[in-house]
Amino acid sequence: MTPLSTSGRSSVSKEAAHARGQRWLVVALAAAAVGLWLLAYLRPWWQFYLFAPQYPNGLVLDISLTGLGGDAKEINMLNHYIGMKGLDEAASLERHLAVYGVGLVALLSAALSLVVGRKWNWLLIVPGLLFPLGFVGDSVWWLYHFGHTLDRHAPLNIPMFTPQFLGWGKIGQFETYAMPLQGFWLAIAAVCAMAVAMALRYRLCRTCPLHDSCGATCPTKLVLGTIPYRVK
């Protein structure tokens, strides 16, 4: 037992411990991503504020994946004056499919901790990335659609319009402000967690003696430390 060999061995096990820690981190991040997606499903994604003198506290419209919240009823009430359809008529298909979409994306996140770093694994992240973008695109389309199918027999006739989806806008006496809300940010956070997990996984596999040949059994072995570790 020389001091040198001791230090050498401990250096190797330190590296191994570090790698094990990082593998745990991959699992944890993937689990976090799943949790964040589920939370995102429950929380509102976007928020509209409408300000007018007779609404000193403003009106709020919360859009979540499953429906509308806040003062949706009052806003619909006001919209009937300009002949806009009830907002709850919008995106009913999307609202019904949302639960499956989120479920799928969450599953893909979970898969991150199971599937090792093959070349095309990064594609797992794409649906997660597309989901928030799809939400924004779809919402803007619906707003455009509602603003351009105004009933011409309504008491007030105003030119067709698209409500401002981000930042300040104006409709009649209302100043509007729109911004992403918790659900949206949670989804972004989930995507970030997935991305970090993915990067870690790629790096680990690159330094792993087995490379990517251990298939789906890798995580267990990695976690249990049964895969030999050697510095290249």
Next chain:
Amino acid sequence: MNTQKQTRSTRHPWLLAAVVGVALCTALGCQPPPKPGSAPAAGAPSANLGASASIKDLMAARGLNESDVESALKTYMPTGKKDDYLIFASGGQSGQVLVLGVPSMRLLKVIGVFTPEPWQGYGYGGESNKIIEAGKQDGRSITWADVHHPNLSETNGDYDGKFLFVNDKSNGRVAVVDLEDFNTKQIVVNTLVGSDHGGAFVDPNTNYVIETSQYPVPFGRVYAPLSEYKDKYRGLAMFWKFDRKIGRIDVRKSWAIELPPYTQDLADCGKLGSDGWAFVNSFNTEMATGGTLQGKPPIESGASQNDMDYLHIINWKKAEELVNAGKAEDVLGVKVLRMNVAAAEGVLTLVGEPKSPHGADVTPDGTRVIVGGKLDTHTTVYNIAKMRALIDAKKYDGKDAYGIPILNFKDSIDGQCEIGLGPLHTVFDDKGFAYTSVFLESVVAKWSLKDLKVVEKIPVHYNIGHIMAAEGDTVSPDGKWVVAMNKMSIDRFNGVGPLYPQNFQLIDTTGEKMRVIQDAPIGIGEPHYSQMIKADKLHTIKIYPPGTNIYTNSKDPNAVESGKERIEKRADGTHVFMTAIRSHFTPDQFEVEEGEHVFIHITSLEQSEDQTHGFTINMHNIDLSLEPGKHENVDFIATKAGVYPMYCTEFCSALHLEMAGYMLVRPKGAPATIPVSSTAPGGPSTDQPPAAGH
């Protein structure tokens, strides 16, 4: 190279985790945007001192002195700033209750109570008719009241901001106002008495609302000549049992104590150590009945012959026990504890009080009762513990003509305070001072409860009756404010004809000297008492849940939902199930036959703050107020064929004028022109056109 870079970037994955965490925190702690235009106003530096020159100019131009400006600063409310306290004041002959803010003294609301109130649609065809109808005496509708004493509900001797009770002196009635929505929910009638004055007063936990009669009559107001006054005429202390859970008086659990035919006046309940006791003063223990035309002295002089009248001391907890033990007698359907039983059991005791007194006010600590002399220049300070000791020891001076024991006056009091001419009512602050209204002198006298000495008097304008202090009759008065409720205003306001406004004067008691700092003309009736509660104790609702019947506090069985509007022809008449929302009624037209019974069930679908609609059908004395979520049922006979517009009476929106429709009453036998949704089997045979085509 590439590997190295990657290693570097992933060496500290916690950094990335932290980034994710920060993103999360941002997301969860999401900030709403600033309101447009709101930023600069708030927190802007106050006007610089250069403004003082213009203030001086303003003062000179308006003839104001510094004291006036100080008063203005203490009472002025810029728009949006809210008052610290609310006054609930009797509306006097208007039969209503007034709500004012302090310190601004702005009138916030007139609550319809005994008298129909059109703005609230109170008593104009809707559900509220039932409340007012319950106030009938002897089968006669009474649509006014002499409202005297509002009393807020209490918990442990403190206002709890839940309910308000008021009495109608003229017709012996008591009403319950729910402070969740500031609506009158119940009127109960006292079928035994001819009038009441010692009410409505509550005990420290609002078990009972006490109502004491004023001018004695035989119970049930049955006939008996005045020559039988002493034998047949009686006073009464009614104990209305209040059921806090349902917010209503439970008439069946209420009871009363028979009193001698002295003219009982004001009452108050003991508190803290004296909880369970009540004190009622009286005048005319001479039992004079007037007879001016027969050459006898009027009551005013006949009633003022004796030097002493009687303060009634009532042990109501004991009375309650006796009533529960079946010792009460059924008198025309009311459980009444007879005088002889009450006297024998120590429930009712008398003690002398300087003649024709006024006011009976228990001190915040519950140890003393203050009685104003009115015709005597003193307030008399009764010591409750001393009186109770005398009662326990059965140490009496004697008994009155009805066998009720009388305590020795001197042994019952702590002393008297020389107040001045015409001391009436007394209220209290948090520093051991009492404030007594002094009617003849038109002053408020501040005096110390410690040494019973007047420390200051301040003129008020004019003829002060009641007086009131911030939470001044609770166990913990707030001090700060006293309000003089003046019967006359003489030269205080612009002339509005020979019937002058009354004058509430706000007195600031925080300084070394009292100061009148604001006048509030009251132009609706002669208020008597009022109470002032800290505004933050009130928790009012802003909207009703959809379809609420505000008198049952529950969803009305006939509540109408959006899309379920309809017109039904039933055996008893035509039922119109209608909704109101900006800016239309659905249905907005219906037709009935002359002579038909019409039922309209109307629900406001609004759920938005302050979005009220009104509803009227012209020429039918129908006027409803439809606050958000409220449901109303109204029914009437369409007696005259014709065309009757109906419309929303509140300027609810830009399209308010368009919120209208028609009721058509077709002549008997004429063909129908507006379809109904359904005709109930057994209903009147109908010649309705088919409902198709829409």
